[in-house]
Amino acid sequence: MVAIRRMNFDDLHIVTEIERLLWPNYPWTADDFINSGCNCYVLLEDGFIVGYSVFYVNNKVSFIANISIRPDKQRQGFGRLMLSYLVNKARKSRSNKIELEVDVANNRAIRLYESFGFQIMNNHHQYYARTQGDSFKMQLRL
């Protein structure tokens, strides 16, 4: 059974473990999640955390700061499920649009977002402070 719910303090041990697997050079720490001021969600399969997301709404604009699925659980539809959940949250919050930043080299994520109708708006040179990587700003009008 698959479920999505708000992330709580007890989840942070597993979430940060996945974070370190996915982003070994610049993982978010437990404090980063706690202090982010964002709504964080976990996706569970049979009670075990397989992914999580970071989301917030500001002035009728929703932002997706992160969607991450454990490496051994990728390409099984979980990313798509989390993204639909966030799109629903954005609609319920009466946002006009959803925005996100994605690494220009992250084709898997870009394809996922494009399949929901997100469009690339512009290229931010060296958006990622820690890696100096470039990002695309993507947007979905609601």
Ligand SMILES: CC(C)(COP(=O)(O)OP(=O)(O)OC[C@H]1O[C@@H](n2cnc3c(N)ncnc32)[C@H](O)[C@@H]1OP(=O)(O)O)[C@@H](O)C(=O)NCCC(=O)NCCS
């Ligand atoms: C990006 C990510 C969230 C996608 O999650 P996922 O559970 O693997 O994706 P899904 O199985 O739901 O696939 C949804 C769509 O994503 C795209 N996609 C996912 N994996 C892909 C791959 N390896 N190659 C190409 N496209 C891929 C496809 O469009 C796919 O649709 P399809 O299966 O009908 O072709 C996941 O790969 C991930 O956690 N990556 C590391 C963290 C990350 O980069 N997050 C994004 C930060 S902005």
